[in-house]
Amino acid sequence: GIQVEQSPPDLILQEGANSTLRCNFSDSVNNLQWFHQNPWGQLINLFYIPSGTKQNGRLSATTVATERYSLLYISSSQTTDSGVYFCAVLSGNTxxxxxxxxxxxxxxx
Amino acid sequence: DVKVTQSSRYLVKRTGEKVFLECVQDMDHENMFWYRQDPGLGLRLIYFSYDVKMKEKGDIPEGYSVSREKKERFSLILESASTNQTSMYLCASSPSRTGAMLRYTFGSGTRLTVV
Known part of the structure; x- marks a missing residue:
C-alpha cells in the first residue's frame, strides 16, 4: 500500500517565524489533504490539494504529484498554530x- | 457545516468490558470511518462503511466490530476491552469515495482508557 512520510516529526518555533512541513508519498495519488489537529484533539481539514498550489491566509500548500511530495507553509506563525499537522492521501478509489x-x-x- | 458528533469525550472502562463508541453525522454522508490515533503512529483505520448495514475492515480490525443500522450512525464496538486498546478514537464522514468530494469531517474524538 501507499506509504506516507512526514518531516520533521517535531518543530518548535518562536511566534512570527515561518516554517515548511513536508509530506512524501510512495505512489501516485489523486487526492491529498492536509489536516490540523488542535491541542484538544479536533482535526480540521486545511487543504484538498492533489496538485498545484493553494493559499488560505497565512497557510499555503504545494503538491508536486510527479515527484510525490507536498509542502505546507506556515508564515508568521501564531501560538494558535500549535498542534499536529497531518498529511493524508487517498488509497485507490476505496x-x-x-x-x-x-x-x-x-x-x- | 457538517457536524460529526462522538458520544463521549473521555471514557474509562475495565478490562474485559464490552464498550460501545457512538458516532453520528448530520449531513447524509454515505461514508463513515473509525480511526485510532496513537503517539508516533498517526491515524490508523479500524473499520469503514459505505452504506447502511455495510462494513469493511480497515488496517487494524482485530478486537473491534462495527454496526451501521442507520445512515447517520456508525458504532464501534470493543468486544472485550484490553489495555492495548487505550487510545484516542476518531470518527469521520465523507460524502464521496473519490476525487475532490472525498473531504473528511472528523468528530472531536473519544479518549478511551482501559484499566
Whole structure:
C-alpha cells in the first residue's frame, strides 16, 4: 500500500517565524489533504490539494504529484498554530485516506 | 457545516468490558470511518462503511466490530476491552469515495482508557 512520510516529526518555533512541513508519498495519488489537529484533539481539514498550489491566509500548500511530495507553509506563525499537522492521501478509489505520522508544531510566544 | 458528533469525550472502562463508541453525522454522508490515533503512529483505520448495514475492515480490525443500522450512525464496538486498546478514537464522514468530494469531517474524538 501507499506509504506516507512526514518531516520533521517535531518543530518548535518562536511566534512570527515561518516554517515548511513536508509530506512524501510512495505512489501516485489523486487526492491529498492536509489536516490540523488542535491541542484538544479536533482535526480540521486545511487543504484538498492533489496538485498545484493553494493559499488560505497565512497557510499555503504545494503538491508536486510527479515527484510525490507536498509542502505546507506556515508564515508568521501564531501560538494558535500549535498542534499536529497531518498529511493524508487517498488509497485507490476505496475512499480510505492513509495518514502520515504527523508533525507536532509548538509555537512559543 | 457538517457536524460529526462522538458520544463521549473521555471514557474509562475495565478490562474485559464490552464498550460501545457512538458516532453520528448530520449531513447524509454515505461514508463513515473509525480511526485510532496513537503517539508516533498517526491515524490508523479500524473499520469503514459505505452504506447502511455495510462494513469493511480497515488496517487494524482485530478486537473491534462495527454496526451501521442507520445512515447517520456508525458504532464501534470493543468486544472485550484490553489495555492495548487505550487510545484516542476518531470518527469521520465523507460524502464521496473519490476525487475532490472525498473531504473528511472528523468528530472531536473519544479518549478511551482501559484499566
Amino acid at each position: 475512499g480510505k485516506l492513509i495518514f502520515g505520522q504527523g508533525t507536532t508544531l509548538q509555537v512559543k510566544p
